[in-house]
Amino acid sequence: MIYLNTFLYYTFFASAILFYGLGVNQIAELNFMNQKSANYAIKIIISIMISVVLSWIVTQMILVPLKIVEIFPIVCFLIYICITTFLEGLIRITTSKSSSEFLLSYMIIILSVSESHSILNTLVISGSCITALGIMLPLTLVFRKRYFKECSVKEKYFPRYLLFITIILLIISVWDVMWLNPEVIK
Numbered sequence: 001m002i003y004l005n006t007f008l009y010y011t012f013f014a015s016a017i018l019f020y021g022l023g024v025n026q027i028a029e030l031n032f033m034n035q036k037s038a039n040y041a042i043k044i045i046i047s048i049m050i051s052v053v054l055s056w057i058v059t060q061m062i063l064v065p066l067k068i069v070e071i072f073p074i075v076c077f078l079i080y081i082c083i084t085t086f087l088e089g090l091i092r093i094t095t096s097k098s099s100s101e102f103l104l105s106y107m108i109i110i111l112s113v114s115e116s117h118s119i120l121n122t123l124v125i126s127g128s129c130i131t132a133l134g135i136m137l138p139l140t141l142v143f144r145k146r147y148f149k150e151c152s153v154k155e156k157y158f159p160r161y162l163l164f165i166t167i168i169l170l171i172i173s174v175w176d177v178m179w180l181n182p183e184v185i186k
Helices: 002-013 024-029 036-066 069-095 103-114 119-150 154-173
Strands: none
Touching: 002 119, 036 069, 036 103, 036 119, 069 103, 103 119, 119 154
């Protein structure tokens, strides 16, 4: 039950996309309606999950006993770069297409490792961040199609998009959700 609460908390009420702002600018420009998107999404999910597990293990087994936890972002960066480079090479060899993405995945890894207390909790947090991204994509696509139907000026899109994100954030913030994440209160 605690993992369900954590999943719901990090998916909706502490959404990495909305509250931390991870990837808001990238979501506004992404187009997931083409063939490349399947390889792209699978590569991102696999690289995040493998990197999160390895980063958490290295942080808990090596950095915590040595009392050098402050360098865990660098360790996460090195692990993520190795894994994503390997997966990018596999995708380029098999499909001869590029599927590179860095910032959003790296920030999800940092958030997951820093806010978790077990490997399973780390996987739940990273999965909920990916789910929040999946929930936010259709909303962004609907907003983009509706807005570009009314006005073709692209310079006005981003301020209105950020206003749209702000309205969603305020709607979500209305509810009291402290019961979903009791670890924060302790």
